[in-house]
Amino acid sequence: MSLAVIVAIAMFAGILLYALFGGADFGSGFFDLTAGGSERGGELRVLIDHSIGPVWEANHVWLIYILVIWWTGFPETFAAATTTLTLPLALALVGIVLRGASFAFRKYSATLAQARLFGAVFAGSSLITPFFLGAAAGAVASGRVPAQGNGDQLGSWLNPTSLFGGLIAVGTCAFLAGAFLTADASRSRHDALAEVLRIRTIGVGIATGIVVFAALIPIRNDSPTLSDRLLGPAAPLIVISAAAGLATLVMLHRRSYSSARFAAVAAVASVVIGWGVAQYPWMLVDEVRIADAAGAPATLAGLLVVVALAVVLVVPALGYLFWLTQSDRWTDAEHAA
Numbered sequence: 001m002s003l004a005v006i007v008a009i010a011m012f013a014g015i016l017l018y019a020l021f022g023g024a025d026f027g028s029g030f031f032d033l034t035a036g037g038s039e040r041g042g043e044l045r046v047l048i049d050h051s052i053g054p055v056w057e058a059n060h061v062w063l064i065y066i067l068v069i070w071w072t073g074f075p076e077t078f079a080a081a082t083t084t085l086t087l088p089l090a091l092a093l094v095g096i097v098l099r100g101a102s103f104a105f106r107k108y109s110a111t112l113a114q115a116r117l118f119g120a121v122f123a124g125s126s127l128i129t130p131f132f133l134g135a136a137a138g139a140v141a142s143g144r145v146p147a148q149g150n151g152d153q154l155g156s157w158l159n160p161t162s163l164f165g166g167l168i169a170v171g172t173c174a175f176l177a178g179a180f181l182t183a184d185a186s187r188s189r190h191d192a193l194a195e196v197l198r199i200r201t202i203g204v205g206i207a208t209g210i211v212v213f214a215a216l217i218p219i220r221n222d223s224p225t226l227s228d229r230l231l232g233p234a235a236p237l238i239v240i241s242a243a244a245g246l247a248t249l250v251m252l253h254r255r256s257y258s259s260a261r262f263a264a265v266a267a268v269a270s271v272v273i274g275w276g277v278a279q280y281p282w283m284l285v286d287e288v289r290i291a292d293a294a295g296a297p298a299t300l301a302g303l304l305v306v307v308a309l310a311v312v313l314v315v316p317a318l319g320y321l322f323w324l325t326q327s328d329r330w331t332d333a334e335h336a337a
Contacts, residue, residue: 007069030126
């Protein structure tokens, strides 16, 4: 395995982690948006604040990690993607900024009207960010980012693969968030809320599964290189994702909420890894392969040193943070407050 492929795998690991942990945070916006009015949806919104409050900002470390490795290790393809996909990437960035600001401001709103406004911005930006990130990924995967950059500013991401990519990103984020929020509600002894979230999450899971498999039809015609590998080397992962998604629905139906979280993670992780396998060995599909996109060997070696340091220094701290927020200590703190 070449040094370039190892660095690409390290970068893809960041994409996977951001999709799982950041995705679960973004997906909470869907449930915030559909919670209802200030009185009916108040309990759910408090749960969302309590669940994602300690981790929503920390999860962006994976996005920074991805961008640094891509920019440093594969600079020409980074330039090609950012000059071609300026609009969706800019809109995703706007969504990230607005989401963070509105999430913080909602807690300190002076009036109910202000709280509603910031809540709407938080929920809306939580949906548009994964959509545009998914659309950008679809543009790369469908071969619409030219190696020289400055590609079609609209056609590169306004196409079936990108649009389905955006919808799948929103759906999987909401599905993950639903599984985690349902478990959090049950652990916090909000049984009625857990029941509502259980039903909504099952509905989101069914809808997302339909979209994922329906997308295979237009992608077959729109992105033949990607489609051939999705139905080839990546096919077992698609099957695993379907099985894990079905298992999640069964566990939610049986109210096995803790187990449902792990099954939901497996379902989403399998989809993301399947996309990575389908795109290999391309950095920009049909344009530039990983080996040809890589920077200097010394730069790649330096990046792997940084990755090793991140594993030693960052991962344990984040792991402890996630463990703490899922522990009884955090639940007891909610009741004490």
